[in-house]
Amino acid sequence: MDTNLVLPLQDPILLQHKAMQSMFDCFDGLCEGSLIVDRAARVVWINDRYAARLDIDPVKAIGQEVEAIIPNSLMRQVVVTGKPILLDIIEAANQTFVVIRMPVKDEAGEVIGAVGFVLFSHYEALKPLFERFSKLQAELDKAHKKLAEARRTKYTFSSFIGDSPATMEVKRLARRAALLHAPVLLHGETGTGKELLAHAIHAGGPRAHKPFVTVNMAAIPENLMEAEFFGVAPGAYTGADRKPRPGKFELAHGGTLFLDEIGDLSLPLQAKLLRVLQEHECEPLGSNRVIRVDVRILAATSRDLEAMVEAGLFRMDLFYRLNVLNISLPALRERLCDLELLCEHLLEKMVLEDGTSARELSPEAMDFLRRHTWPGNVRELRNVLERAVMTTDEARLEAADFQGLVKASLEQPMDSGGLSSNLNYVQAMAEAEQRILDTALSGASGKVVEAARRLGIGRATFYKRMSALRQLSPNGDSSPNRDLPIKSS
Ligand SMILES: Nc1ncnc2c1ncn2[C@@H]1O[C@H](COP(=O)(O)OP(=O)(O)OP(=O)(O)O)[C@@H](O)[C@H]1O
Ligand SMILES: [Mg+2]
Helix, strand or coil: CCHHHHCCCCCHHHHHHHHHHHHHHHHHHHCCEEEEEECCCEEEEECHHHHHHHCCCHHHHCCCEHHHHCCCCCHHHHHHHCCCEEEEEEEECCEEEEEEEEEEECCCCCEEEEEEEEEECCCHHHHHHHHHHHHHHHHHHHHHHHHHHHHCCCCCHHHCCCCCHHHHHHHHHHHHHHCCCCCEEEECCCCCCHHHHHHHHHHCCCCCCCCEEEEECCCCCHHHHHHHHHEECCCCCCCCCCCCEECHHHHCCCCEEEEECHHHCCHHHHHHHHHHHHHCEECCECCCCCEECCCEEEEEECCCHHHHHHCCCCCHHHHHHHCCEEEECCCHHHCHHHHHHHHHHHHHHHHHHHCCCCCEECHHHHHHHHCCCCCCHHHHHHHHHHHHHHHCCCCEECHHHHCCCCCHHHHCCECCCCCECCCCHHHHHHHHHHHHHHHHHHHCCCEHHHHHHHHCCCHHHHHHHHHHHHHHCCCHHHCCCCCCCCECC
8 A cells, every 4th residue: 555645745844853853862862961052152951961970960050161061072163163073082070971062053054052962981882982992092191101201301410420629510500500490501512411411400490290302403404493493284394294293392391492502503593493482482384373382491502602692693682591591511621530430430331221341440541531631521431431341351441441542642652842743843833732722721611712811812813723723633523522612701
């Protein structure tokens, strides 16, 4: 029998309403929570089961903004966009829920509210989904933890070895600086421990458990520096790198940003950096999103920033912003009484890290090392010790083990004037001049202005002579001392 012939066609509007009502009742029965909000995302109805789960009074919830009872709710987004979010997983009140959210529209198609249905994690059919979610969540937590550990500092003040008055003073200043928020400028020759001290300052302050992030101005090409600092918005670049990338400022939020080799930053980038330091906010490349940043700035350089300011190579305003607290790290030749402790520490570290057998230094070996000027400072010392350890299996390292490992000045026979005897005239003159400059510099604790004053020459001349001598030197640019062994005055 054809039913169409017998039954009259039902009213489609009425059927549509009935369908909607049945669907709602069905969902409401199936789900353990239902919620309706108005166009302003205020709760107009919440079922008792959901209220009980959230531990709230369903009557008191009416009229409240939805986020007041479910902090990470996306119901407002549905109301604003008019688009449903058909399957979502959220965490609230220490529980995991699957949520379906749909807009409610009037006859004219205008959004007048939204309805949300909630399924709880114990719902059998959802078990595989929740298990997968929990697994991914655990993996994500683990990755976050690993990343946080990697960003934690490696060194503390006790890692900064030495008990000479110069070292004690550096540690005293650094300990005080650790407790403050102001920027610190660390200045010292290569290998004097600027990076080590930056780690220690972070670890000794209130931000110790927040990230410590380093940007090395010398290691990053200028055209990539901006992205490195401020990050990249999704799709900012066409081609391979379409993914968003957070900048170092964003990564360091709440913690410390270490601007290493700050003297190598180009003038245009100095201007951009200054703006962020002044306004405490930055914009990832290709976005108009402004990110607020709360970072403590530590900067390091082996260059004479004051001289660079005078020469127009470094912005004065940025220099003053960074140079609030200034710590000058002494060169190793200025604290030779730390040499023994440092050797002991570095040899011990080698045993722990590289598995070498324990070694000690004979008094003659110590004397030999004390006569070197250590232009590469502690890094050079570590390198020399490592190489000496490799050349012998003896537990005690002798002076002979270091022959050939430290700079030529120690090895070459000296004439009565203290100059190497097998040099030609130009080399001998260069060596003599180098000594004059070095002696003046050590006498002035590494301060160029003072050293130049003592020699009765101008600071610019001092620099010019240093630079000319470096080019004459057989080591040339490969010298471990990449920059002038100087300090700002
Ligand atoms: N006082 C110290 N005690 C123990 N180790 C030190 C000390 N100073 C430096 N070192 C070690 O010497 C090496 C160089 O130190 P660091 O990288 O901190 O120097 P730097 O001043 O940043 O040099 P550069 O200007 O070349 O970057 C590191 O292995 C560091 O652990
Ligand atoms: Mg460094």
